[in-house]
Amino acid sequence: MCVVPVIKRCVEQRPDVTVLMTTTTTSAFEVIKTLLPSDVIYQFAPVDTPAAVNSFLGYWKPYALVLVESELWPNLVLGASANGVMLALINARMSIKSLNNWSKPVVRLLTALMLSKFSLILPLSNIQAIHFQLLQAPPSVINFCGDLKLGTEELFNVSKIMRNTEDIKEKIANRCVWMASSIHKGEEEVMLGVHRALMQKHPNILAIFVPRHPNIGLEIAHDLKQKGINVALRSRSDSLTSETSIYMVDTLGELRQFYSLTPIAVIGGSFLPGLTGHNISEAAAAGCAVLTGQHVGHFSHMVMAMQRLNPLSILQVGGGMELEEILDKLLSKSEVLEARRMAAKQAFHALSSGVIENVWTLLQHHIFRNAIIR
Structure with missing residues (x-):
């Protein structure tokens, strides 16, 4: 839900960009569907397997992929990057348990490779920024602009x-x-x-x-x-x-x-x-x-x-x-x-104050600035 205000900014500021939103559960869609702008496309996210990801990317041919919070899917990230898709991770967070799992020797190189594909990472706190740096995310792509969950107030119509x-x-x-x-x-x-x-x-x-x-x-x-x-x-x-x-x-x-x-x-x-x-x-x-x-x-x-x-x-x-x-x-x-x-x-x-605008400004600069109409 925290990403909906950012989607609204994108629709308002970049009407030339078509927005496709995905979730992994029907319950998430039931909550979010009434909050999305009418011209946003909704789909379920693909299962993180090479075949499913390749089919998804081949059909939609996205210019950019914006992941939210803890959604790190290796096949999706690496597959998107291989197809020239710009990558961003916003409101990024990594629990201690996940940090330990992604830091294990057997996956450490995969983690570093995956994070190297992002053009923008926006951790939700300074502590989370440190977690991503420990996982070898490039410091140059890490920016901080606040927690998107603080921006959900504008989603609700008080009179309704x-x-x-x-x-x-x-x-x-x-x-x-x-x-x-x-x-x-x-x-x-x-x-x-x-x-x-x-x-x-x-x-x-x-x-x-x-x-x-x-x-x-x-x-x-x-x-x-x-x-x-x-x-x-x-x-x-x-x-x-x-x-x-x-x-x-x-x-x-x-x-x-x-x-x-x-x-x-x-x-x-x-x-x-x-x-x-x-x-x-x-x-x-x-x-x-x-x-x-x-x-x-x-x-x-x-x-x-x-x-x-x-x-x-x-x-x-x-x-x-x-x-x-x-x-x-x-x-x-x-x-x-x-x-x-x-x-x-x-x-x-x-x-x-300003969290949504800060996130959109960074996305516009690092991701959407060179986007073309498709």
């Missing part, structure tokens, strides 16, 4: 969002509301324990749970109902009443809408060992007080950057009692809650 959720907004207007977003299997137990404790202090409280993978929403909802929790499922159009304790949003593409409805966002994927966090910028952009766990992986650069701008913008907490105490304080003291909401939004805007 509010129309789609107006009924829910009315029903929760007089309740204490907090949201646990992008939660993984196992984290619902952490969030449920916290919510049950908060129910003793705030009888009118409502928690909005948004699973990272919508397909586990039914499973989590079933488990919660077995524990005697009043759960309403959005995917089943369950009625949201004053008795509803947890509202389960297990539908695709609605996370940003619900950030606009809740004053507090607890970002999941970060409260259990082995998890690596999720994007905090959407919640901050919506003006939520943002909490996250300790296991944030490559999102640590975003957390630290926002905390440097304003220590109140993002709070990292442990699960259980620590999370409960912080949520209770935010729900009980409006001045504390408002200070954190304002800090998150201000820090987000300070970091996101």
Whole structure:
């Protein structure tokens, strides 16, 4: 999703360039399809085998190939380069595990060869830039312009969002509301324990749970109902009443809408060992007080950057009692809650300013400057 604003810039600034976007899953397409300009072509990415890649390149004959984040496919990269295709890697990231794998003696030369084919690499942080340098990426092609995930705010039409959720907004207007977003299997137990404790202090409280993978929403909802929790499922159009304790949003593409409805966002994927966090910028952009766990992986650069701008913008907490105490304080003291909401939004805007334009400027200079109409 983070690349959609860049695609829009390309369509606006270079109408002579035809854009083909690929993803590897249908779920990704379901979320993105309504956000893409109408003249963007969509296809599934080819399997990274010589035959599939050669067929793909032979049919589409691209001028440039722009890969996003961790999409390093050797056959695609080397095949594209052999066909004279310009290569860029934007919002580039490399986890420690992937860094170790690509650094192994058996693939080290292949890694260096593959990265040498890129004309532009835009790491999402300075730490990621170091990772690519350790893998022998040419220093001359590495540039830094910020994390594209900070640029997703412009994707959403606020008036449309509010129309789609107006009924829910009315029903929760007089309740204490907090949201646990992008939660993984196992984290619902952490969030449920916290919510049950908060129910003793705030009888009118409502928690909005948004699973990272919508397909586990039914499973989590079933488990919660077995524990005697009043759960309403959005995917089943369950009625949201004053008795509803947890509202389960297990539908695709609605996370940003619900950030606009809740004053507090607890970002999941970060409260259990082995998890690596999720994007905090959407919640901050919506003006939520943002909490996250300790296991944030490559999102640590975003957390630290926002905390440097304003220590109140993002709070990292442990699960259980620590999370409960912080949520209770935010729900009980409006001045504390408002200070954190304002800090998150201000820090987000300070970091996101110019990111999309910077990425497009670098792509235009290094990749598209000599592109011709095809």
